[in-house]
Amino acid sequence: MINKLQFEIIRLLDENEEFSNEELASKLFKDNNLIESARKNLEENGYISGKEILPSGKKMLEEHKIDNAIILAAGMSTRFVPLSYEQPKGLLKVKGEVLVERQICQLREKGIQEVVIVVGYMKEKFQYLVDKYGVILVESKEYEKKNNHSSVYAAKRYLKNTIITSSDLYFSENIFQTYAYDAYYSSVYMSGKTAERGIVTDEDDKILKTMYGDKCYDIWVTLGYAYFNKRFSENFVKILDEIYDLPDTAGKFWADIQDEHLEELYMYAKYCGADVIHEFDSLEELRKFDYNYQKKSNSKIMQKICYVLGVTEDQIIHIESLKKIKFSMFKFECKEETYICDIQENNNDKINYQGRVYYLCRDVIRSTITLYKLDKNIKVNGKREYNVEGDLKYLYQATNEFKEYHQRTLPLCAAENPTSEFTNIPLSCGFQERYIMNNTYSFNMSDNFIGCEKLLPFYQKISEVCRRMFGAVYTDPRPFTGMNCIDMIVKTVCEHGDKIMLLGKEYGGHASVKPVVERLGLKTYEAPFSMETLDLKYDEVNAMIKKENIKYILLAPSDVIRPLDVEKIDTSSCVLMWDCSQLLGLIAAGLCKNPLEHMKNIIMFAGTHKTFPGPASGLIMTNEKSLHDKMEMTINPKYLRHSQMHQKISLLFALVEFEKYGVEYMTHMVHCSNYLGKKLEEKGYHIVKTGDQISYTHQIFIECDQDTMNRIYDNAYRCEVTLNKKTKNLFHGFGIRLGTQEIARYNWNDDALDLVAEIIKMLAVEDLDIGKVMELKKKLPNKEIYYTFPQKEILPFLKENEKKNYSI
Template sequence: MKKTEFDVLMSIKEKGQCDADYLARILYKPLDTIEESITALKNGGFILDGQLSKKGEAELNTHRIDNAVILSAGMSTRFVPLNYEKPKGLLVVKGEPLVERQICQLREKGIQEIIIVVGYLKEQFEYLAEKYGVILIETQEYNTRNNHASIWAARHYLKNTIITSSDLYFEENIFQTYAYDSFYCTVYESGKTAERGIETDENDKILTTMYGDKCYDTWVTLGYAFFSTQFSSRMIEILEKIYDLPETASKFWADIQDDYLEELYMYAKRCDSEIIHEFDSLEELRAFDDKYLHNADSQIMHNLCCLLAARENNIIGIESLKKLKYSMFKFRCKGDTYICDVNPDEQEKVNYQGRVYYQCHDFMEGSLKLFKMDKNIKIGGVYYTDTENELMQLYDYSKDFKDYHERSLPLCAAENIISPFANLPLNFGFQERYIMNNTYSFNMDDNFIGCEKLFPFYQKISDVCGRIFGAKYTDPRPFTGMHCIDMITKTICKPGSKMMILDKDYGGHASVRPVVERLGVKVYDAPYDLEENDLDYRAANEMIKKLEIDYVLLAPSDLIKPLNVEQIDTTHCILLWDCSQIMGLIAAGLCSNPLKTMKNIILFGGTHKTFPGPASGLIMTNEKYLHDMMETEINPKYLRHSQMHQKISLLFALIEFEKYGSQYMSHMIHCSNYLGSRLREKGYDVADVHGQISRTHQIFIRCSKEEMNTIYNNAYKLEVTLNKKHKALFYGYGIRLGTQEIARYDWNDAALDTIAEVLIHLSDKDINIDEVKQLIHLLPPKTISYTFSDNIVNQFNNLSIYS
């Protein structure tokens, strides 16, 4: 039995429903995949009349989960100050102790044998053995090792085993009675995340994991996991081999899985992010259960309130100082910053991050001591005030950011730089001002006095977009390209309607599916022709007609040729065309503009990629009925303040592009093809379509997984901004480059030759970092071209509110 068929069978058992639409939604699978699985289960005799047959019940029972292990040994050092008094798993959240809630949820799924691994404050868990009949086992290494030590302590119980942590809170009972194979719960995280991101195949098998800056708009592991008997056996074997190695001590069990992912494979169990809650700090718990804002049931918090004549909700910004001393934490109260030591010694002051905190309170019996930051701190003979220190930090952060982007080699296809001319309005004071409605719905009765001074800018944006894009109706109110998708779908799409999208494996934006599915829209993947790097339009049009598709939403992130969307038959559907990546090419007339030739189309996108404007959004259409659906709904229903400084900066960029955009885009495409050719000559497998490497700003390098990771890791060290990819569009693995920013500097072929040499070095496992840095230093200065002269810019400078 295939995994999806098993998941369908189990869901029918648990949910009592055999509705394909419902199952597709909760399993995060395409409807046709679910329908095929249901048909296969019926034909195999596993389903009868929408319910499990005896054969189906028997099949599930061969996959029954044996037991569960709850990890509760850790010290939860970030959860100060509550962790000094009670293990996090015993905190009462919304009326229930966290660990007891999970025990009850496991028992509801028929899992009777429950093992709890304890360590820190272990005695506080002892009542659970009598109350629930759970098994308590101890690890004594909780303070020197990470949670792999708890897995090791429970190794004799590992078989078909759920592994969960006592500090998790599940809104719904997402534990399972049966499991097909090992899995980890995952949720979708929009934007940047510090969590452990994953990439999977079509069956949800985890192929690779990533962390930190590499994670953006992705599924991440969060919640509990399930070890199959095979997984458990192999994990124990690996732990036996590496347990005593010094580098193992700090690893989570998931880190060990990452190191042996091919042997310790898992599948992703996709869950709604609103169901799984993990609290890393008291501040996060307060946001979930406001009881903890006012009464955390903590003697330490009570004592602090007495000492400072404060309420608990006055104590904020709580931060562990475990690296300084385990018993110390920092917090703010009523504008002052303190350090608290719950196990104080004789010291009278604390030095931390260049600041001096002096003892200000000594609690009775010496059980708690407070230190307060001196407002005038002497460092190296110079006095710095608290505020000045904050300013110094802000200066350092800003300088670090600025210096990084001055040094880096910018080859990220998702970013661009705007000119001093387009930057001008950001200093004119527009940001703080309001205007309601858009160009076509403006009226003073709905507005603030003074907004009429902003209206001409909106009108001018419409005028310029009419000239550049041929748009009758323009809406610049959204903040980003993704915000455009959000605003458009909320205002024109109806729950239950059908939508065709571009799958992420073929370059589609990964956020589209979860955004539209949450609106109740049924999603279908557009058929794709890999050889053409484009949709299979014949099959797509047949699918639109057969399934009565209402909307086609195409949001390509990866493309070396513009999609030929004009081949889509929009007689009975609406095309939503996210042209973020090629907006500049359309505006320059270097690729076709479907807005001028097609009916029932909305053209939109982010304005900071090939179009070199601020990070903003732009919606355009020539259909009055579509315009009317959005015009009065976006504002004020879904958006109140439209960030006028962004909009006016966008207007300046539009006017700049009208004059210089064609030259800029032509040079950008030249850069893509010249650089791609040089890389191909030097041995890289550079993709092309019918012999042309690129008709956009992007270059695709196809390579093995190992080479991809080598290139990426070396690029990270050398501050070369690029992306690695794992999708069918790259025939497996690859690197995506973008030339839009280097083209904006008008770098010539000699500079591109140097860039090619740098990129070739990135595939070298034994790269000489210093040698390649010297190559990067040979590149020309980053002087923005294709813009108005300094004389023009200087005419506006005296308008700045800061001048």
């Protein structure tokens, strides 16, 4: 009769006859001399000859063949919240493979065909494995009340020479066996103190004693899977039959029962390397093993939390189940704040937990998730405790995070643009605290504060530059944003009850316009639109204006690859309010028609931070004195007092800068749109075209189905690619909008655009390898602003002590 060591040598040689003594010693964690002696004994007794296993050795192996495997998958894995709310832990995909499927394949590689899976929690999700792998499903009906011994007991009729493993384990190499000497438990060595189950073994690796607590220090522990031979299986079932219904048994692992009956339920240790067996007790442990889980867990709950809090998944940490309070609740930390999430509908406005109060986050839709935030304000001696240092740290971290994030992003949002160092000069000169009443055309010193006359030259220069660039006789830069322009114009020009025609949001119109003008008392009509031409149906527009006696047309295209041909509108009896926020830079550069030059009764206005690379401000222009007069004396001081002069002067700097560099910048921007769009088309995307051109602007439209749209958006969020998803008729239902104005501002060339196209292609992949996207992003050029004045033009504005930081 051979001993265990000799058996293991034959077993390993059966797997690979080329194993040397040194390799066998390494795999069995034994001394080389022991291996050499055991191998010599096997040869003398006719089991092996050199590296060859003789018939007697093969027969002996067959007598110890493993019959089947039972995979335990019934548990709820409550420590793995919130992922465990949506699917069993064993069905998670780790490093590209579903955990339980990886184990099934590893078992089959070892010739173990019969695989039994014990299910309970979300049992229906395992059903597909029957068709895919021919497994046997056994239901444990007591998984909520009892520990994993109940799963073993549920499958007791399959217990023979049986591997017992858990569905949520990941073995980096296949450590299952075809043959086994006796019952065993896979074991790894852990340095320092551990909470795992420590073991003491004899020289044949038989487990003599198990322990927990302080004695578990620098010790071998049981971890991974176990093997029950027939002896063990029969004894275990016999013991379970006797104790199963006892109240004390309910909470025990099967290994706890073994500890109490170690004499009948003895087994051996199967020593393994510490980097082979991976068991993940929480999402944070899994994140350390699989990079993709840092940003993408595929959990809808995590996604909702991220969207509500404006964070990425890696910022949600210290996740902890609160099942003792309520199964659907868990706690987590994010950006140094503590939250409780309830995935079920909850009507409570606050939660008391461990002596602290968590208040409802008001921006959460209760029907999806309910979030509560810990109230940090504690009264000490009747006063609120105020942590100044903590707030300063918060401000520093938030500011730094903002700067670092935008340095990392691939910026493809069609509504943002960076300002240059030259344009930013006025933002730090103290203009923001100063007042001036009225505008260039209505300034009156007696109506103003002393000192405001120093601000008037800037307003005058804005008007002068806009007259050159846009042919605007009257310019008003006082509004704060494009939407504020709409508010100011409608309030001052229109009357309650007037009729106004709008561009519908389904066809690219800004979604906020209709509720704003309706709130101001105007009756709205939607402009007829053609999906074929991506433009208005002008004959129908003009007929509707005449028939309905419409006095105003407000067109605010937000999604636009082809500028509307607004000059075809008959404005002889109405006023056109033309929001060119997305087109302002193109108009200023002469690459897009300027209706202000040819049309009567038009007010042209815009937000100044999109294709035009200025600060977030507003700009109104018209050549009609009657319209100008209505706005000039009413906007300020009736509807607007402080006009934020630092933004207005920054806008002036941007206008001067654009007048010199804008044509070159806008030309490159349109090239980027068409080149990138063509590359995306070559990669299989459906890119919307207007005529034979992809875009006349900075925008690119991708049409796709809803699932693809959501997948691109979700992957973009995790990979820090800024873009928009669209659900409207203009995209035939669903799509993605890209903008090239920012990457064009960095003067990225075609090689960079090729990389951008490859990244966008990858965003549509269902099981995206986020690491690969991040590596591609690192290859993109730096974000250095072009089309701006050189530093020598900035120096005159600086103090002497600031100039030393600049090199010409």
